[in-house]
Amino acid sequence: MNDPHRELVEKGYDRVAKQYLATKDPQDPLALSALEEMARDLPPGAAVLDLGCGAGVPATRWLAARGFTVTGVDFSERQLGLARKLVPDATFVKADMTALEFEPGTFGAVVAFHSIIHVPREEHLALLEKIHRWLGPGGLFLATLTLTGFEGEDYDWEGWGAPMRWSHYDAETNVTMLRRSGFDILHAEPRTGDDEETWLWTLARKDLPR
């Protein structure tokens, strides 16, 4: 890889994978209730893609335990190493999510928790269009998107000894891009977790053919 943005994020997560995992609550009520809401509308065993799955906690593990056929994608080898141990029932792929290719209609749902924020934002629309294509009719997209725009990096994220980079848009732009990608938005609203972080929790659907 010779893209400095991606390289910084990938190597950054390689270095902070354990510290980041230590911040995660496997029973995070906000995440689990959003997953449960999505799961209620999926057939048993549906194929679910987790983009930027990290160490797999809480989302990938919850989805696998619920009986879905889960594929986790991340480009950090260290994150994937943790995920393979913590979620032995899922399939993991090391890849840049923007470079993935799947047949149209491969998945019943796609989730992306706290991960699209690291993709260069001029690529977000193309990524959302791909996600829409990968979903079958009625397929669901569950994501934590952002309320404010930001483009920049921290040379020592959380004092963990690694730089990190973020690139994202405000809520209105995120919602506009989802609609332009063809999604029907079921909700896109600010929700604050026990960690006091507020994200634009978004559940969107690919319409059934009329």
Ligand SMILES: C[S@@+](CC[C@H](N)C(=O)[O-])C[C@H]1O[C@@H](n2cnc3c(N)ncnc32)[C@H](O)[C@@H]1O
């Ligand atoms: C903040 S962590 C979130 C991990 C997990 N989804 C969670 O909620 O705990 C972001 C993850 O996205 C991954 N990531 C960022 N950009 C990516 C890209 N372009 N392709 C694949 N993975 C990426 C990082 O390596 C990292 O593991």
